[in-house]
Amino acid sequence: MNMMPPKMRDQVVTLAHGGGGKAMRELIESVFTQAFQPDAMEDQARLMDAALQETGARLAFTTDSFVVDPVEFPGGDIGKIAVCGTVNDLAVGGAKPLWLSAAFIIEEGTEIALLRRIVASMVAEAERAGVRIVTGDTKVVGRGMADKVFITTSGVGVIGPDRNLRAENVRNGDVVLVNGKLGDHGAAILAARGDMALSSEVTSDCAGLGHLMESVLQAAPDTRAARDATRGGVASVLNEVAEAAGCSIEIDETQLPLRSEVKGMCEILGLDPLYLANEGTLVLFVPADQAEAALAAMRALPEGREATSIGRVGDAMPGRVTMRTLFGGARIVDMLVGEQLPRIC
């Protein structure tokens, strides 16, 4: 067959690709540096940004490992999630994301074509977010010692002198906003695993939130805090913020933006959508008089088109999150106990 690739040994990753020699260099050059195009081939990237040298500026630094299973799913793949996740951690703290690192742990036998697709997805997402992937690493482990590929991204950004977003700033009367539907990532991964015989059209909400955050902070400059609701879902974010700020938070079940498919899947499986993972869900805490401005700013961008208010900060029960239910009652929304879904991100 004339489509036969020229070098069979290059079709899957072997232990030699992690050994520090020629095979490793070939893999790194042909799959990684060709795509990421770092400036230097030293052991480190050397960088500067004028904003970092402004008086009062601070550097933001964050890291996340990604082990999502499956590595490719409707709406994204592990590469997209690895870029978005780290960009989002920077953005929700008020930082402008600048540079990312990417470290790959690859299982022997992983297809190089899969790696190429993942890397291409990282490059595309970095471009959308306006960041550069400037340094990286690859390690190879034997079969059964990892599951295809794990990626760890770290990110560096700059926080302007006037920015001070933190959970402790949140106070009584603030409004809680989200940028769109909840739980799509968790639902998409569940369906993609196929082990519950559910077919679904839900795609992951995996998206970078940097531009959305910039836009919100222009429109609602007194925004108190922001969070990216990933593992543990919106419920975990609300609990963390309530605890840090010493406030209570009351959300309204009728206001929760949920796709009917996600709701249905949760009912069948006995899951609570408030704990389902998201990968592009911004939770904002905004003074009431700037809530409309923040919503309008979000709705002007595709990733915020369905932005809505889901609740309000109070002072009745410091540290507690409650939900007014559809039937008019109230229930406590606690931290997730135990696991909901392993390897969701």
Added chain:
Amino acid sequence: MNMMPPKMRDQVVTLAHGGGGKAMRELIESVFTQAFQPDAMEDQARLMDAALQETGARLAFTTDSFVVDPVEFPGGDIGKIAVCGTVNDLAVGGAKPLWLSAAFIIEEGTEIALLRRIVASMVAEAERAGVRIVTGDTKVVGRGMADKVFITTSGVGVIGPDRNLRAENVRNGDVVLVNGKLGDHGAAILAARGDMALSSEVTSDCAGLGHLMESVLQAAPDTRAARDATRGGVASVLNEVAEAAGCSIEIDETQLPLRSEVKGMCEILGLDPLYLANEGTLVLFVPADQAEAALAAMRALPEGREATSIGRVGDAMPGRVTMRTLFGGARIVDMLVGEQLPRIC
């Protein structure tokens, strides 16, 4: 028995520890943040250092994943190596290491006591290196989906305005120096795996090289380039530099600092010590008239006590590394082809 721990469920990591809820928070707080003591509990660390705001300063950024097997070995563990490796990548580029991130991928069933030992070793090594571990992440994967624990560290440092170390600077006549014995890490890991029935007293050379680099750069300010010889050993470093600089490098077999045990192990196993991994081996390229000063500076510190010259840069065969052998001949020292030892770091 009165030594029985109070909570059995806390003795090993479970999937719930990765789920984003209460169990994860408990694990992170009791094992990681208690030891690393980051300033903030936001998704990102917020930092600044006066040196970064100097005119002409550059930020150095690097990352490495560590998958070493076994995770504990004579002379170190995966935590020590994860801190030293990233500190060293910063230091050899002329950066002062400032901050590290640490991301853990943990296999279900891993003992929490092991994690605590690893984390303690990271804290001790960070202290020695004068860096802080400021942000992190943990993920948990099922049994057989990873091997105990993998760690990815990223590092940020600052390169002063006057610093410009790079392989391209190396030129004809420069001297090649190393700070001590070669191949100890590779030999220690080999022996620790126990699969070749070799018993050995060799311990890993795993060490931070930041202070040594500072000292060398004071004494030999025109140092051209430096490398940390890890996977692929000294041979790989020399080849990379020869290629980048368009020079040849000639080393002298009689000058190579090798322990007799390491030599013996290599002879038995048919390995070449030039390709054995190191984790605290500095390779320096210094103008001839500053070589003595650089050696003296290294020898004044414990990690450089056995510093010595191993060769010289020439221009006979650009990109080539050769070795004058014990018998007076010469042979080409090529890049490592294929693998020597998997999961060495």
